[in-house]
Amino acid sequence: MIEVIYLVTKRHFATACPTATCLSRPTALQFPHMAAHGGEPNRRRLVAVLILLPALILLGFALRVHNLDAFSFWTDEGLTPERSGYAIGQILRNEILIQGVVTTDTHPPLYYLIIHVTRQLFGTSDFAFRYPSVLFGVLLIPLMYQLARRMPSPNPSLREGDQTPALSGRGHPAPSPKGRGLGRGHLAPSPLGRGLGRGSSAGLIIALLAAVNPLQIYYSQEARMYTLLVLLVTAMSYTLWRALGAMHFPKCVAPSGTPRRGGEVQPTSESGSHLWRRFLLYSVLAALAVYTHYTAAFLIAAQAFFWGWILWRAGMRRLILGAAVVAALVAIPLIPYTIPRLLTGAEANYYAVSPLTMLLDVVRFFHLGLTVDFAQPLIRVLNLLAFGLLLLGLWAVGSAQQRPSPNPSRREGDQTPSPPGRGLGRGRPAPSPSGRGLGRGLLPRLFLLTWLLSPVLGLMLGSLLFKPMYQGVRHIMAASPAFLLLLGFGVWAIWNWLPRSWREPRPEPDEELTGWTAWVAEAPRANPLALIPLSLLLIGAAVALVNLYTDPAYVKDDFRAIIRFIETRAGDRDVIVYNNAVLLPLHDHYRRRPDIAVTALPAYPQVATGREPELAALAAEFDRVWFITDPPADGRDDDRLIQGWLDANLIEALNRIFPARTTVARVIGYATPTDGLSTTAVNGEWDGLPALTGAAFDPELALPTLWVDLVWEGQPPPAAAVLVFSLTDPAGVEQFREAQQLLRDDAYPWDTAAPNRLSYALPLPPGLPPGTYTLAVAPDGGDPLALGPVTIAPTTAWPIPPEQLFPEELMARGRPVAVGGQPPAGGLALAAVIPWDDSVIAGNNLPLTVYWRAGDAGADLRDMRYLLEVVGTDGAVLRAQEARPGAAWLDAAPPGALLREIVALYYRPETPPGRYRLRWTLLDGDAPIGEPVWAGEIAVEAPEAAPAPGEAGP
Secondary structure (H helix, E strand, C coil): CHHHHHHHHHHHHHHHCCCCECCCCCCCCCCHHHHCCCCCCCHHHHHHHHHHHHHHHHHHHHHHHCCCCCCCCCCCCCHHHHHHCCCHHHHHCCEEEECCEEEECCCCCHHHHHHHHHHHHHCCCHHHHHHHHHHHHHHHHHHHHHHHHHCCCCCCCCCCCCCCCCECCCCCECCCCCCCCCCCCCCCCCCCCCCCCHHHHHHHHHHHHHHHCHHHHHHHCCCCCHHHHHHHHHHHHHHHHHHHHHHHCCCCECCCCCCEECCEECCCHHHHHHHHHHHHHHHHHHHHHHCCCCCHHHHHHHHHHHHHHHHHHCCCHHHHHHHHHHHHHHHHHHHHHHHHHHHCCCCCCCCCCCHHHHHHHHHHHHHHCCCCCCCCHHHHHHHHHHHHHHHHHHHHHHHHHHCCCCCCCCCCCCCCCCCCCCCCCCCCCCCCCCCCCCCCCHHHHHHHHHHHHHHHHHHHHHHHHCCCCCCCHHHHHHHHHHHHHHHHHHHHHHHHCCCHHHHCCCCCCCCCCCHHHHHHHCCCCCCHHHHHHHHHHHHHHHHHHHHHHHCHHHCCCCHHHHHHHHHCCCCCCEEEEECCHHHHHHHHHHCCCCCCEEEECCCCCCCCCCCCHHHHHHHHHCCEEEEECCCCCCCCCCCCHHHHHHHHHCEEEEEEEECCCCCCEEEEEEECCCCCCCCEEEEECCCCCCEEEEEEECCEECCCEEEEEEEEECCCCCCCCEEEEEEECCCCCEEEEEEEECCCCCCCCCCCCCCEEEEEEEECCCCCCCEEEEEEEEECCCCCEEEEEEEECCHHHCCCCHHHHCCCCCCCCCCEECCCCCCHHHCEEEEEEEECCCEEECCCEEEEEEEEEECCCCEECCCEEEEEEEECCCCCEEEEEEECCCCCCCCEECCCCEEEEEEEEECCCCCCCEEEEEEEEEEECCEEEEEEEEEEEEEEECCCCCCCCCCCCC
16 A cells, blocks of 8 residues: 555655656655655555554543443533524524523533434434534544644654755665665654654644543543533644645745745645645634534634635635634624623623633643642652643754754755755755745744644633633643644653763664564664653553543533432422523433423522522422522622521421532432321330321322431431331331431421421332331331321333332343243233342352232232242352242232342352352242343352361361
């Protein structure tokens, strides 16, 4: 394939400039991409890149997709499912519906249009919404490799003659004196490894940094537009650099008589067409970037100066004016959403920060992301290292371009050799094709500095002129690729720094070397000290990624857990109230129970007064109010007036805090004074506790949680008093036990002169066999007091299937087993087997939670039993036991019902250690029904040896 590329390139070169005196063969001087590969194409370099680059892409994909849906959407992510589900016209208008009010989203529409399409392909799960961000982040890796490969190789230690190939009189690369090795006209070997050219090696270093960068991975796991923005600005910057490179590395040398303007070489018509195409591609990418995130405009405005310089030097000066007109036309649709926003007051969650803080964020967050403690000494050292590499990379990226060439026909500032026999003498330099202005060493530095700082400086200027515009590192994400480039070039510069003795050419062997001998002879000389900063960068990335995947302190706001917690405990006459109406779209995304009412107070966009009539109406209509305390970011309830009314007028029954980073994720459950439950008089007296005089609960339960209200009178109980609730089945077997504090906290306002009504939530295990149970309560260690019967309905009476409320436990893994010749619809399915531990010590019981699923026609359980066998790896049955599925007193299972039971599996002391599988067989009497099912695997450990007589125990 390399040979084909060479021939195509040679043909293109021969026809690109028929009126000019062109070199008859492409060289590294004329084609920087060939210089990056060491001059002539090299198959080994290509093979090495084709192995390493896909490996880095796969690494980046694995890191980005790992635990992709482990964390909940946070507030902003909750808007993505909402807005992407609108009609295309509504998405283009930047509209979003909050509590029935149409408002304007602050982000442009491109990302939501993409998600509008991908949700049709991938679905609407958390994984599906975040997966496009993963793809954008993965695509950045090869793009960064290509951009780094195209940049000037920062090789400050190259000896003279190694930076560019020497040219013979006919324009060919001067051959080595012996035809092989590192002669005067050959490039220095790759400092990164055998078989890699300098540009490819630098590209692989930077691709590695992009693959493991914690910030890029963090936002690749978020259903937002930031990785798309980074990908687009990197693509348009790459396009701009190609255009700049074409100005600095022209294909042809103009002969005498070619029209010149101010000493510049006029491009041919074909080079002009290339420039046109690159400018058009850049314009498209820039428009897409602006329609992804407004901060891209700062980078585009800065890079417009480069384009102006390019077009001016190329003689396309009219195109500058045309480009300005096109840019204005592209921006017109965004004016109604941007200009009014600039002229309004400060927005929610935008704060005035010092310029120094923003500059520090460039190094801190671009380097290690958002999942480290920046106050730790190790993290500070790593950030100082990153800053030093940043400065070194900035110096190195252009220094190699400023070194003089030993070729007599090329001196400092020359871009092309003197054409033989034409006006310029052997020692006289040809004019620079770029003419006056930007030098070759300054250009890459200015290019990368502009990319790195323009988003930051743009936000600084906007904050100074209008209002605070900085909300965190995600608003300067467009600059992060430039940081990675400079960081990689800094490592590259150290790797290329060689002692003088290492830079001498190696002696030519007397005979031609082949195979491994040739490979060793061509092994590159590199500075191993570069492994130290590279390893430290990777260690820092590893620390940040481990924190991201495992440390609860860095999880996102867990609203998914809040909603699931409420839906597994709320009754059918409960209401959920959000203090922040912007969270309503997030609730709609995670909502599973349609029977629970949901609202927000204060109603959007009203300001809270604490006297909202909706509060009293909710207290009168519902039994319980679930209040999510996250306040509105726009300050509509800064004084917590809504929560103050609920505290003053309702009974707090539950208060739970969930993991969060940007807010306090708290849910408070309130019981209304008249919760619809009739109180039954009871008489419970225990030493040291107030008297229990009343109890109220729903005697017929078709929900996963049983709420019990107890009425206490007398002196307050001790702070550590614990109550134990239990449910006993018709056979007298206790099926449920739950311990709870009598008082939720010490701050409860206990009234010694009046009854005190307290609410307790008893989350029942899903699949509890349907039937009538006896509810009892007792203090810890005291005699139980029966409160009355409770009829548990089958799970088919729940508002939604239990698998949706308890997905982690109840994902069906079995298959239906027919009963007595009936079809599977009339049988049972082994839905799940969940051991209470992964291993057991011989001589102990290991409980198993077993779930059965009844078929569509139900199941007759009177003659049905199951056989549970423990089978060793050799197929021998260790032990077997039989029981009725579900419960011994249960005669039938309703259609589709889930049945739960606890199975105690005893392992005798003489059980040999090892792994054992569980085999389940349904029986009709003594006859097996269907095929056995293998479900569950247990590791048995040997018991600890007892000390011998006379020996001291441990």
